[in-house]
Amino acid sequence: MTYRVVQWTTGNVGRKSVHAVVANSDLDLVGCYAWSPDKVGRDAGELCGLDPLGVMATDDVDALLALKPDCVVYNPMFADVDELVRILGAGVNVVTTSEFINGHNLGADRDRIAAACAHGDATIFGSGINPGFIQLFAVVTAGLSDRIDRISVVESFDTTIYNSPATEIPMGFGYPIDHPDLQSITEKGSGVFREAVQLIADALGTELDDIHCQATYAETTQDLPLPGDWTIAAGCVAGIDVRWTGRAGGRDVIDIRGIWTKGQSLAPQWSTSFGYTVTVEGRPTIKTTLSFEPPPDFVAETLDDFIMLGLTITAMPAITAIPAVVAAPAGIATYNDLPLLQPRGVLKTS
Structure with a gap:
């Protein structure tokens, strides 16, 4: 199965996520959300230091949700609960690196996220390296x-x-x-x-x-x-x-x-x-x-090259979880709820 993915933001971790999604044979990048107005209409590949991918960044959330992705890779610095509620409520799963493990640090907003998961029959999973x-x-x-x-x-x-x-x-x-x-x-x-x-x-x-x-x-x-x-x-x-x-x-x-x-x-x-x-x-x-x-x-060639290499370990735990999150029951999932996460689509064989 190939999983349809929308990338949400192209900042430090988001850029590395795009690299990983594009390189993974089990994932298909179908959309990209642009937080900055100057990124709207630009190719996601170019925004992330890659060759053009034919996927244009947009701030039109309805258009991205209309793509019916299996999962959003959500990488803003800090989670926007209104955004997450909208995505999950539309029936789209989320994997995120935005300071979210079980959501209890969000207080009452955790209940909003849980309700959106139930409404949309969707799952959210958060991870990074630490x-x-x-x-x-x-x-x-x-x-x-x-x-x-x-x-x-x-x-x-x-x-x-x-x-x-x-x-x-x-x-x-x-x-x-x-x-x-x-x-x-x-x-x-x-x-x-x-x-x-x-x-x-x-x-x-x-x-x-x-x-x-x-x-x-x-x-x-x-x-x-x-x-x-x-x-x-x-x-x-x-x-x-x-x-x-x-x-x-x-x-x-x-x-x-x-x-x-x-x-x-x-x-x-x-x-x-x-x-x-x-x-x-x-x-x-x-x-x-x-x-x-x-x-x-x-x-x-630059310090940013080293930084991007280091950000791999932040981006990859969430991306590796995509198949398990798509298959999981609706709700807030942690590592304690998911099966062993298997790094599919990343082994270099040639």
Whole structure:
């Protein structure tokens, strides 16, 4: 079966999604939504650095829904609930990377999304690398232990070259190190990680007593120019170490931690690795480190080439899920609801 796909936006992750959809023999790109007026009427391939595809970007939502796609690949920075309700209510499935795992972080808007799924007999699934796939990886790894005491996930990256101030400022980057609301800013900006903790707890069949967030910060000691015409001034946040922790039985049982740094002038200095470390403490304790390298044929001419390579791991978990999401019962689906997701249509055989 070939699945008809509409791509929703062509930003950082959206561009990589288009690359992946076009290269996948099981997927057919039939439409593309343009958020920016200057992209309307342009070929989706050209917008994403590819040869023309014959698919023109449009902001006409009715026209896109009239294409009767099997699935929308929804990649805005932040989810627009009105858009999701409209898509799902029209009977179109959605896979998304827009800070959505189980939707509980949306409050009452989650009920609107669930109602739209029921009305349209459609399914929504959210993932990225983290939150998302890395929690699935932790759950699968935990299946090797006959007793689990604690599961921890640590993401650690130097994000200096990443050009996305719109997603990083809400985390707390760029604020004065002594800003009185810094903790609450980071808690709100990283709130989707609460859903990631819930995902692991649900997989373990555990009801948590509490989920809490705590962050520490490092400042840059000199002005730090960054991509996107953005500068973090000296004395402002250029390093964030945030932890979302789930407690049960009076102790910490699930810990998801993100360590993100920028530049070489941090105070205090943090030693930042690159990748993900998953530790299942139990019998036995299992520790796994995931790192990522370019393929042998990778040729980069700009920093954006490296960024796009890195965004592959954000885009692909949602795209890999498309067949399972199309086949799933209507509603909000997580990794705990779907079968093993199989990477179809991507094996290079020639």
